[in-house]
Amino acid sequence: MQVVVRAADLTSMSRHGEASYPDEGAGFLIGRMEDGQVFVEAILPLENRREREARFNRYELGPQDFARAELEAARRGLDVVGVFHSHPDHPAQPSQFDLDNALPHFSYLIVSVERGIARLTRAWWLRPDRSVFNEAMLVVAEDAEV
Amino acid sequence: MATLRIPTPLRPYAGGQEYVQVSGSTVDEALRDLTRQYPDLEPHLYKDGRLRSFVNIFVGEDNIRSLNGIETPIAEDTRLLIIPSIAGG
Numbered sequence: 001m002q003v004v005v006r007a008a009d010l011t012s013m014s015r016h017g018e019a020s021y022p023d024e025g026a027g028f029l030i031g032r033m034e035d036g037q038v039f040v041e042a043i044l045p046l047e048n049r050r051e052r053e054a055r056f057n058r059y060e061l062g063p064q065d066f067a068r069a070e071l072e073a074a075r076r077g078l079d080v081v082g083v084f085h086s087h088p089d090h091p092a093q094p095s096q097f098d099l100d101n102a103l104p105h106f107s108y109l110i111v112s113v114e115r116g117i118a119r120l121t122r123a124w125w126l127r128p129d130r131s132v133f134n135e136a137m138l139v140v141a142e143d144a145e146v
Numbered sequence: 147m148a149t150l151r152i153p154t155p156l157r158p159y160a161g162g163q164e165y166v167q168v169s170g171s172t173v174d175e176a177l178r179d180l181t182r183q184y185p186d187l188e189p190h191l192y193k194d195g196r197l198r199s200f201v202n203i204f205v206g207e208d209n210i211r212s213l214n215g216i217e218t219p220i221a222e223d224t225r226l227l228i229i230p231s232i233a234g235g
Binding site: 024026028050057058059060061062063065066067070079080083085087094095097098100101102103104105106108129130 | 153154155156157158159189190193198199200202204209229230231232233234235
């Protein structure tokens, strides 16, 4: 599995994670899937709707956010293809909580933000049996290439 | 039969369909009919026999959490939607 994302969108995800620090930030990935590859055409950064005291290690995007993302994707002739979120002072790899709450056929991009600075973004997808995440290859494209 | 809308990430488990016809007089019966038709949906909707917390079911514009939960009655022309919350951390 390969996830292709524009450099500008990757930067925007990192900035959203930094702006949310020390809390987790999150948003949706909008794009298309072709031949087993995911092409991210746009991102939709959103407010973390988890209760304030839990946002340091939990994020939530509500059904109204998902509906909004679907409308935005449909407006562009695309689909909601995944989610990005940040891990403050934690590696860019999924937690058990991420695993328990993951959706299939979604790409999950995780940005590690260490002491307020975004360091690394990695891409993941849920195995169909829900046992584990597999890592996807994250390909950063020039802005015009996705 | 009521009509149920499947969100994008779950459509591969529903034959690629966006809308599925389901039978039943309650939300619970409709969802059980859905997983009877498409068994591969079951582990993504349920854990330990209960709807996963990120699975939101709307009857029209109303989340069933504000109605009668899975016992919310439905009619032949009811439009049901599965709209997930996204959670993690």
